[in-house]
Structure formats: C-alpha cells, structure tokens
Amino acid sequence: MSAVLEIEGLRKTYKSRRRGTRNALDGFDMRVEAGQVHGFLGPNGSGKTTTLRTLLGLIRPDGGRMSVLGHQVPAALPQVAGQIGAIVESPQFFPHFTARDTLDLLAGAGEVPRHRVDEVLELVGLRDRAGDRVKTYSLGMKQRLAVASALLKDPKLLILDEPANGLDPGGIREMRSLVRDLAANGMTVLLSSHILGEIQLICDAVTIISLGRRVAFGPVDEVLAQHSHGTVRVRLEAVGDLPTAADLLDRGGIRVTAEPDHLMLSGVDKPAVVSRLLADQGLYVSELAPVAVDLESVFLELTATAPVPGQHRQVDQSTKVGGPEVTRGGWGA
Template sequence: MSAVLEIEGLRKTYKSRRRGVRNALDGFDMRVEAGQVHGFLGPNGSGKTTTLRTLLGLIQPDGGRMAILGHEVPGALPTVAGQVGAIVESPQFFPHFSARDTLSLLAGAGDVPAVRVDEVLELVGLRDRAGERVKTYSLGMKQRLAVASALLKNPKLLILDEPANGLDPGGIREMRTLMRTLAESGMTVVLSSHILGEIQLICDEVTIISLGRRVAAGPVEQVLAQHSHGGVRVRLDAAEDLAAAAELLGRAGVAVTRHPDHLMLAGVDKPATVSRLLAEQHLYVSELAPVAVDLESVFLEITATAPVPGQHRQVDQSAKIGEPGHAGTTGGWGA
C-alpha cells in the first residue's frame, strides 16, 4: 500500500527567554496509508496540532521530513494543496458571512466549481441554514461548516482536527458514517480526536503522540493487543477455594491479584491453560473471562495520563518514549 502521508523525525523547538527551550515535536514519525481512516491521538499539549500545522505549512519545522501524496512538503504544498482538505483546531470563520458565502469565497480562491458548494452543504446537513450568518451558528454547526470547507476540494487526503467537537450524538454518528463513506470512496482521512471510542470504532490505524514523539502506531487491533497484558478474570464455584487457586497459579508463574470474590490474572497467553491447571487440582471455574482493553485505557497507559486520586496532573506530564515509567518533565507546550 502506498503512503499518502509520511513524517520522519519531525522537530519543532520553541525558544522563549522566560520559559526556556521546549521541544514541541521531538523527532516525530507518522505514516498514513492510502484509503485509511487514521486516528491521531495524544494528550493535550502533546504536539498533535503542531504536527498538523507544520504539515500544512502554517508552522516552519526545525528538522525532519514530511511528504504528502509523494510530494515533499512544505516545498511542494502549492502543488498538493488542491488535494488536501483540512481543518485545524476550532473552526474559525468570519462571523458576518453566511455559510454559503464562506464556502463560495473559498471555492473561488481554490478554483473549485460553485456547484460543489451546495453539494458539501447538503453532505454536512447545513443546506437549510446555509444563508444564515455564521455568528448565529452553534459550535456543532460551525464544526459541520468546517468539515464542509475541508470537503469542498473533494480532496484525496482529508485532515480533521477534532471534527466531533461540539456535535450532538446524532451529529457524531453522522460524522462517523461520513468518515467511513469517504474512506470507502478512496479518500484518506486523518482524524485527530479525544473521543477514543469513536476512534476505535472508525479508524483502521492509529498513531499516538506524547511530548512530541510517537509512542505507539499501527492497526487499532494490534495496538490494543500489544497492551492487553493477557488479563483474565477467574471465579470459582466455591469462593473459599480462591486462596488455594491463587497459590497454585502463583507457583505456575502466573501473576495473580486477589479480590474478595475473584482473581485477576495477568500475563496469560492461553486462558484454557488456567482452566486445565485448576481442574487438575479439583478447583472448578465458574467464570474465566479475558479482560478486554479499549483504546482509552491503552491511551492512558501509553501516555501515562491516567488520573491518580489526590494528584493534579499538569499538561506536560505525560510519557516520553525511551523513558519508561517517567512522567515527562520536558517538552510539549505550543501544541
């Protein structure tokens, strides 16, 4: 499969006399294959928006390589801009123009046929409100307009930063369907979002960034599998046998955590071996359930941003690759 988007070793450093030197992007890598819906995840201040802005020529990088549709950017951006639709961060439009005027002016600037304006307005559900001024729109409607502006060019690569922000549940579902439909039509979609349930549902692959570096990447299932830890929950017919079962499994090299009515096992490759081991000692299981992980828990684990009772995590406190267990102390602002 060919790469629509390639980023290698991207670096962006902000220097401030007051705040010192901060690496917003610290050798970040990313690769998006054609036709994918690709999730781009990271905690606040991790470098997501900086990456997208740099990719789109709004920020000048300090190092690294970027390519869109095989063209090196930012040098070739004027060449590929017509094939890239993007919204970056919150949708921002001139408040006194109507949605139709806004899109019409963008279409004019980009040599897009005027008929396309009505097509995208229909697509994002703004057809009947297209003549109203943007200042009267809700956040969700502005978001729809932003998506419409990104779709106006009928791009090959669609980059959406938090497209579900402000959308109602119906709107989120419509957006999900739209993303999938666009991907099926051959469009590649890069989706930055904090709604991880949505990402898990619609994305083929994900890239997770923390403190300016990639900390995980690959197909969603693969990323989940890499961080499932083989967790298994075990209940027995007789709760008084839990102590014996825990001792037996412990001797067999399984990590066991005791709970009042069940055991939690970790590092189990094949749950069937647990059942057999216990049955041999006449300990019979009533429940043997692999504990499924979701993208949210994986994200929190990878980025070390899970809330800890009694602590107030700061924006820059997240995981940095190569420093396991070390809540980062550098990098991050400006993203």
C-alpha cells in the same frame, strides 16, 4: 499499500528566554496508508496540532522530512494543497458572512466549481441554514461548516482535527458515518480526536503521540493486542477457594491480583493452562474470560495520563518514549 502521508524525525522547538526551550515535536514519525481512516491521538499539548499545522505549511519545522501524496512538503505544498482538505483546531470563520458566502469565497479562491458548495452544504446538513450568518451558528454547526470547507476541494487526503467537537450525539454518529463513506470512496482520512471510542470504531490504524514523539502506531487491532498483556478474569464455584487458587497460580508463574469475588490474572498466553492447573487441584472454574482492552486504557497507559486519586495532572505531564519516566511540564524539557 502506498503511503499518502509520511513524516520522519519531525522536530519543532520553541525557545523562550524566560522559560527555556520546549520541544513541541521531538523526532516524530508517522505513516498513513492510502484509503485508511487513521486516528491521531495524544494528550493535550502532546504535539498533535503542531504536527498538523507543520504538515499544512502553517508552522516552519526545525528538522525532519514530510511528504504528502508523494510530494515533499512544505516545498511542494502549492502543488498538493488542492488535494488536501483540512480543519485545524476549532473552526474559525468571519462571523458576519453566511455559510454560503464563506464557502463561495473559498471555492473562488481555490478555483473549485460553485456547485460543490451546495453539495457539501447538503453533505454536512447545513443546506437549510446556509443563508444564516456564521455568528448565529452553534459550535456544532460551525464544526459542520468547517468540515464542509475541508470537503469543498473533494480532497484525496482529509485532515480533521477534533471534528466531533461540539456535535450532538446524532451529529457525532453522522460524522462517523460520513468519514466511513468518504474512506469507502477512496479518500484517506487523518482524524485527530479525544473521543477514543469513536476512534476505535471508525479508524483502521492509529498513531499515538506523547510529548512530541510517537509512542504507538499500527492497525487498531494490533495496537490493542500489543497492550492486552494476556489479562484473564477467573471466578470459581466456591468463593472461599480463591486464596488457594491465587497461591497455586502464583506458584505456576502467573501474576495474580485478588479481587473480593474473582481473580485477575495477567501474562496468560493460553487460558486453558489456568483451567488445567486449577482442575488438577480440584478447583473448578465457573468463569474464565479474557479481558479485552480498549483504546482508552491503552492510551492512558502509553501516555501515563490516567487520573490518580488525589493528584492533579498538569498539561505536558505524560510519558516520553524511550523511557518509563513520566516528565512534568514541557518548558525546559
């Protein structure tokens, strides 16, 4: 598969006399294959938007290499900009123009045929409100308009930063189906979102960023498998046998966590081993179920951003790749 987007060792440093140096991007890598719907995940302040802005030429990088559709950017951005549709962060438009005016002007500036305006308005469901001023739009409608503006060029690479932000449940489902359809028609979609359930549903692959570095990447299934840790839930016919079973399994080299009515085992490669060990001692299982991890738990584990009772996590307080330590605060890091 050819890569539509490649980033290697991307660095962006912000310097402040008062607060020192902050590495927004600290050698970040990314690869998005053609035709993929690629999820781009990270906690607030991890560098997602900085990456997208840098890729689109809005921010000047301090180091690293980026290429889009085979062209080095930002140098060749003028050649490839016509093939990249993007929305970055919250949708922003001139409030006194109508949606049609807004798209018309963009189409004019980008030499896009005018009939595309009607096509994308229809696609995002704004056809009947196209003549209304943008200032009368809800956040969800502005979001739809932003997606319409990104689709106007009929791009090869579509970059969507939080496209579901402000959408109602129906809108989120429509957005999911739209992204899927676009990908099915050959468009590559890079999707940044915090709705991890959505990402898991529609993305082929993901990249997870934390404090400016990549902490995980690859096809969604592989990323989940890498972090499932062979977790298995065991129930016995007699609850009273749980302590004996826990002791037995522990001696068998399996990590056991006792719960009131079941045991959680981790590091289990073959669940059949558990069944055999217990049966040999006359303990019979009523349930032996591998526990599937979801993207949210993997994300929280990798970025160390899971909430801890009684603690208030600060922005930029997450995991730094290359070490298990959790850093606190971005400035001066």
